[in-house]
Amino acid sequence: MIINLDKCIGCEYCLRACSATNDVASDRPWNIVVAEQNSSGYPFFFSRPCLHCQEAPCVEVCPVKATYRREDGLIVMDYDRCIGCRYCEVACPYDARRFNWEERAKGNEFIPTWGIAEVPRRPRGVVEKCTFCIHRIDDGLKQGLMPGEHPEATPACVNICPVGARIFGNLNDPNSRISHELQANATIRLREELGTEPVVYYIPPKEGL
């Protein structure tokens, strides 16, 4: 995924669509959007899904392999296996993980305005995280659709963005749109020095960081 910080207007649509589609609690969103400023004081908006690190600390520390790296590189969770020790939350350098401190009984304020729940709610006592909407990717690929090109096979946050600040696709395919965009733009990754190899790239604002 590429997130273009130069285009982002901070509307939080990504947060809302994500929270509706994945039935995420509104006070503990998977996608965060925050107001930021660069070193010369110029304001911009910063958003963050799970970065799906290829050397993910959360995968390394999980005592039961409840979090694992799929063949295609996505970092996902088996909610039936998680024991709720929260070591992954402690280890994640990007605050991308949320724990279900209680059974969620209330409805979701983002449903149905911003989408409908496409996956079941997670039970009390397990950690959860952004999946890049794998249910859409997996179903789409089965139907011969291309994630990143066909909306049915693309994460909700990417589809809803009104300014096209998020680009999604297969980084392993040199001919995909995302690979071209990656070549054409200077990008950065978050906390590169940790060696976590995230696959979310950021295009900085024109005014610099």
Next chain:
Amino acid sequence: MATSTLRQKYPSISPGLLAWLGFIAVLLTIGLAAAFEVFRRGLVVTNMSDLVPWGLWITIDLSAIALGAGAFTLSAVVYLFGLKKFQSIVRLAVYVGFIGYTTALLTLIMDIGRPDRFWHPWVYWNIHSVLWEITWCITIYLTIMILEFAPVVLEAKFFDRWPWLRQVAHSMHKIAPVLALLGLLISLLHQSSLGATYGIIKSRPIWFKPSMPIMFILSAVAVGPALTMAVAFVLEWITGKRAISHDILRIIARASGLTLLVYAYIRFWDLAAVSYYGRTPAVSEALHALNSQTPYTFGFWVGEMIIGILIPVLMFLLPRYNQRPVNLVLGAFCAMLGIIFNRWNVTVTGLFVPVNFSPGTLYRLPAGEYLPGLVEWSIAVGIIGYIMLMLTLGVRYLPLFPKGEAHKF
């Protein structure tokens, strides 16, 4: 065989003991009520959050396991290094260790979100995870302790009716050295990897250092035996029987004092290396954040250094102090507090420093905030009740102290 032990009469229950058992019952009731609340409503009843996901209970786990280290240390001293004169305290050490480890497991069951899945690490392996390794080591070590201790339990009068059990116990005792060796290896491994649990977390600069595992094992080896020594003294005061010679207890105290000095040395260099000589911006920032919102430096110097190391070292090593048992017990108590301080400082302060991942300069996660809530304290109270109950039952019904110097098997 120890017929004298078998025929001993249990003393009748005195009013004092009854009051003491009543007190324990109150503690246990508080703990059970809190446990019920946790199982009913989930961890939302605690003050932990996504920013500070570990708290008081993890501190109890870490402290209890470190304080149980007397078991493997003293077993190794007797069975591997052949210092037979410490034989008389091994049983007590293993029993105290057993209480420590079961304490940790009980607290852990409260702390994980899905206690019904406690067995998952045994079935679903992630050998790259230190937590997986710790789970396995603790399981194996608890089994070793049960095997080491089974002969003692089987000596109790209750088991008179099954003589064959005694035969089993007798043969089990013969493998004690093997168990001690295995226990030593397993203990070294998990006592250290509890430190590594923090030491490998590269996203949090204040934890990320190779000294963590070494400091954890050294502090455990220093304080575990000291606690066993203190328990021996206190039991002597209560029962009025001198079961273990004071010379032996004083030697343990001295060894503990020396180990504390080694620990202090490494702790000093750890501090000097990461915060004075070889300071990185990330660590400086973390320490600055900690000092501006918590009494971190004060807690470190007073809690860990003065209470946890200086006082015990003076009490254990200076001849003018270490002749009096009350000073040794005081020293061990301070060392125990120091360990708890240290484990709390490591856990909670590490989580207080917010991780900073945004590419800009404005956005920071808020600093962590955490003080244990009522339910968390209540569980701690229940845990203390459990420890008191186990010690009371052990003293009353188990032959924790062999009769006489001669070994009876």
